[in-house]
Amino acid sequence: MTSRVRAVEIARSLAGLSADPKNPKARREYLDLIAPGEEPQKAADMARMSGCGLVVAGLWRRLGLEHPxxxxxxxxxxxxxxxVEIGIRREAWKPYRKGKLPLPGDAVLVGSxxxxxVEHFYLVVQVEEGDRTVIDSIDGGQRVDGHQAILSKKRVWASGRDLVIAGKDPGAELVGGRTxxxxxxxxxxxxxxVYGG
Structure with missing residues (x-):
């Protein structure tokens, strides 16, 4: 199984996890993803933070990637x-350029x-090219009943903007998407x- 296939498999398995204490099992799984090795109070604090970047970091750890x-x-x-710093240090950061697209498993940053x-990171699980580019994603940093959650979304890329078309994007609803x-x-x-980057 390739790293990309594995990343998509893991990402899809995360959809639906949340920090809601009414569902202790999902909360425990969410905290294990975003806050491994943290003190209990720090983990509880992290459960209240916007989790988009924390979820991407958790997926990378589950893939076996290591970085201080x-x-x-x-x-x-x-x-x-x-x-972003890890991406740059490992020569994996790709600035947006018209005509270039991420692939499944990549982590996209939007929001200037x-x-x-508002900045936001999400995980790409599918890219469809055609009359328009449609991306299926898994997004941390979402809210359900006032608690952090991980949800599936569908978005379109147009004129350098990322526009959510299935799911909500509270960080961009008033500005027509994000850069x-x-x-x-x-x-x-x-x-x-693998090769020491």
């Missing part, structure tokens, strides 16, 4: 920046803080891990 920035203790406020947009920033190429990340 993925290890406990988590430094609050670095969920997104550490993923310079433009006042596509780039993505971490899973294959490059894995090769750097």
């Amino acid at each position: 920035l993925l290890c406990a203790p988590y430094k609050v406020g670095t969920a997104i920046s550490r993923l 803080s310079i433009k006042g947009e 596509i920033i780039g993505w971490v190429d899973l294959q490059s990340l894995v090769e750097a891990e």
Whole structure:
């Protein structure tokens, strides 16, 4: 099984997990994903944080990827920046360019803080090219009944913007989607891990 196939399999298995204490099993699985090795109070605090970057990091750990920035203790406020830093250090970061697309298993960053947009990372599980590019994704950082959750979404890329067409995107509803920033190429990340990047 390739790394991409495995990543998609893991990502799809995460959809539906949440930090809701009314479902202790799903909450425990969610915390095991986003906060392995953390002190109980820190893990509980992390369960209340936007989990998009934490979910991507958890998937990378489940794939067996190692990097000091993925290890406990988590430094609050670095969920997104550490993923980009790992991608850059391992020569796996791909800035968005028209005509280039991520592949299943890649982690995409959208939302330009310079433009006042909320940043968001998601996992690509399928890409359909045609009249328009449609991407199926698994997204952490979602909210269900006031609790962090992982949900499936469908989005379209148009004119450098990421627009959710199935599922909600509370960070972008008022601004017509988010700017596509780039993505971490899973294959490059894995090769750097194996061959010493």
